[in-house]
Amino acid sequence: MEVKTSLLDNMIGVGDMVLLEPLNENSFIENLRKRFDHNEIYTYIGSVVISMNPYRSLPIFTPEKVEEYRNRNFYELSPHIYALADEAYRSLRDQDKDQCILITGESGAGKTEASKLVMSYVAAVCGKGQEVNKVKEQLLQSNPVLEAFGNAKTVRNDNSSRFGKYMDIEFDFKGDPLGGVISNYLLEKSRVCKQPRGERNFHIFYQLLSGASDDTLAKLKLNRDFSKYNYLSLDSATVNGLDDAASFRTVRNAMQIVGFMEDEVESVLELVAAVLKLGNIEFKPESRVNGFDESRVKDKNDLKEMCELLGIEQSVLERAFSYRTVEAKMEKVSTTLNVAQAYYARDALAKNLYSRLFSWLVTRINESIKAQAKTRHKVMGVLDIYGFEIFEVRDNSFEQFIINYCNEKLQQIFIELTLREEQEEYIREGIEWTNIEYFNNAIICDLIENNQNGILAMLDEECLRPGTVTDETFLDKLNTICAEHQHFESRLSKNSKFLTDHSLPHSCFRIQHYAGKVLYRVEGFVDKNNDLLYRDMSQAMYKATHSLMKQLFPEGNPAKVNLKRPPTAGFQFKASVGGLMRNLQTKNPNYIRCIKPNDKKAAHIFTDSLVCHQVRYLGLMENVRVRRAGYAFRQSYESSLERYKMLCKQTWPHWRGAARDGVEVLLTDCSVPAEEFAYGRSKIFIRNPRTLFTLEERRRACLENLATLIQKIYRGWKCRTQFLLLKKSQVVVSAWYRRYAQQKKYQKIKSSTLVVQSFIRGWKARKILRQLKYEKRCKEAVTTIAAYWHGTQARRELRRLKEVARRKHAVAVIWAYWQGLQVRREYRKFFRANAGRKIYNFTIQRIMHKYFLGLKTTMPSMSPIDNTWPARPFNFLAGTHSELKRIFHFWRCKKYQGQFTEEKKAVYEEKLEASEIFKDKKALYPSSVSQPFKGDYLEIQKNPKYQKLNSAVEDKVLLADVVNKINRANGKGAPRLFLLTKNNFVLADQKTGQVKASVPLPDLTSVSVSTQSDGFFALKLKEGSASAAKGDFLLSSEHLIELITKLHRTGTAAAQRDQINIDISDEFLVHFNQDKVCVKFIQGSPKNGTNAACKRRNNRLLEVSVPSSP
């Protein structure tokens, strides 16, 4: 079968530079230009793809194109990045070889775009399925996220990668993607704080401010206006062709697809906002007593908002901007920061925060995309690292130095694997070979990375050295140590050749990189390499309640203070680049060499000098020469024989001899021309790709034949097995069927016999039935006739009997009517005279009966104070009703009284008497009703104090109380004991108990009291009696009502006369010796106190003022 060679046919220029004739630099560039002008941006050098940046979208990345290149040989179609991706993917899948795709070129040459094309191609051609599609989608969507945070607009590229990225995509044995791992290399973090003229900060800042909703911005305390933020350069805030707002939506969507939780996205945006806020914090000096300036935050608003965002205590951060704690061997010294140092600390914090956030993002994405299965993976690595960078207008600094070092290493690996390795292999394998000269940049790599005297080692040494370290001391060191190096140039080096080179300033050194000379300014090298973040800062960040923030600054944990210096930035980078190189060397490399056609980022412009420069430093001419001189394909004899043994009868299916002999037999058998191959020591070398394709095509055809053979045998076997199975089944089926048919026939005969039998039996039975029915009908006829006859007889008799009965009844009715008539006539007169009266009496009796029975249920309670009584039912019962109420009341009072003891009765009698005397006459009375009459208030019998007194009175004491004896002279009262017995009352001294006066009750004529609520009373004695010698008594008592009642009751009984006179008035006369004094009661105001007060007005008047009752 003829191989299709569209790579060679109908080509614009030459698709593979190996076929270029004549080969020189001009024809090389011319070929590139010609192809570029015809939109052919890809050209091969053997298996290496040269990619020219078209700076416009071309219709060559469509799904149709993917299908076109899918499973096609590399040289089969016109050059395309898809062909390289397909080749890499198929050799990974079919030959189990790990692959790496190395994309190199300077900034803006199209590396990132190329890497995305490779990834999207692989995603399109590999397996499908829900799980696989999810993995693919996550791998692809990691790009927008990382680009938003790690790319920025530079003067060379509007979407320049400011970090290096290497992504391992892992596949299973079927070639389905399982997941991936991303490694990132040194983010250019200085960009966070400062951007060169014409460049921007990282995209995410602009995307957030343009694309976030008003709500989100308010939550993040941000303003949409870029000019409000010191960290955002304004001169190129908007970039043509970049829609930041739309990109923001894409990034959020991508984050969601990759598997970020909503709160994680929010945390990330909060940190981005915090960086912006941090940039706005400014400082002012504040003089201190020691003469030094100390920095203070100028306007605390941004600081406050930032602290609120991150949950940091404002004072902690504020302190970290003013002081710095240095710890050394258990000692802590706190020094103040001046304004410059505060700005330095702020920027260091912003840079560290952002770069750590970026690394966290990479780790988080890795968590999402990592392969779940633990099985062995095949790996395809895609390397897209920042391109070689030289700035003519501005200074190249530490970042460019690092970036260019990385590119040197990549060039080195290219040289190693394509130029040197290839040439060395020919020699090793004993193939005839004329050496081809090329520039090996190992010497430049050594200048930078040598552990003893490399530039990075010098820088580290300088950073770690005690004493004053500045960028100048570092340059001095370089000047002494690297002076002799042929790729190092410095004005002050010992190498006098540069002394007069004015293009080389004093504070700079120059390195001749493989891609050209680069002038580096040493300013900032030491700082950037040290990458110092004050510990106070990281401790302040660790104190944040924002969990992501805390996670980013683990060294701020006071429990884990580490006094060891962290490794320098240069050291870390060198180590990670070393790791990357070792990783790449284990894989099969595929190269994409990106070339930038012009410096204007414009389509259709091809600048010869620029392209020529890149072609030179990329070593593409050497690459072509080596390719042309050598062989396109090589393989060990064993694997070659294994692959193609089916092409020759002798080697198929097994070759028993040595592998090399087998290959020889095979190639001879296939009539491959002798100049097309060479035998090495362990490998066969094939010169022309076409020869290889011919072999591949024949192999494919052979495989098809083999497949047909296998199919044929398999089908035969399958049909035979099936036939035998069918035959066996048929025997079983027919046996079963015959049995079934016989069974059916027997059943049929059996059922027919039964039918015939049943018909005959039926016919006989019907005959007998008919006979029996006839006999039965005859019997029934006789019975019916007899019944009718008896019926007729019976009805006739019944009718007769009914007629007799009717007549008897008629006679009885007529007789009764006649009797009734007689009786009514007899009694009419008698009824008129008596019946009305009887009915009346009867009715009255019924009513009375009902009334009395009704009372039984409606009777009121037994309480004597219950006034209720059922309503009167009839007017004529009014008298009875009220009489009954009265009787009932007396009866229940009697019942109530019957419950009383004798003592209680006496008490109630006293109370009743008190009521008769005082009710409605004295204002004091109502308050006494509820007080029980106790009588002996002094407990005279029990109290030993009154023993003497007790013996002085003979009779039983009825009342014993303390009273006040009112002195006539001043109206004041003196306490006296007042005892009342059956025959007399006694006044005694309260303290001694000595009897002052004992008055027989018959001498008491009357008692005077006021109408008011006071306790005053006068005891008036019989004139001329012995007791009345000193006159009457004017006393007051708290138990006046009880005292007077008892006195009245006992006095009346003792004197056996009419009642003692009780005089109730507000003015009465009292005899004192011979004088008569008038006691007058007046109403006092309540404020005078609650007690009545007695005052002497004159010789003849005592005035008692009684407080009016409230």
Ligand SMILES: Nc1ncnc2c1ncn2[C@@H]1O[C@H](COP(=O)(O)OP(=O)(O)OP(=O)(O)O)[C@@H](O)[C@H]1O
């Ligand atoms: N194949 C392509 N088709 C269309 N435009 C392209 C293509 N490749 C690159 N470009 C354009 O060139 C610009 C720069 O490309 P890219 O970002 O890939 O450069 P780079 O080599 O990654 O640069 P850096 O090293 O700065 O990251 C892209 O933004 C795009 O506009």
Ligand SMILES: [Mg+2]
């Ligand atoms: Mg890039």
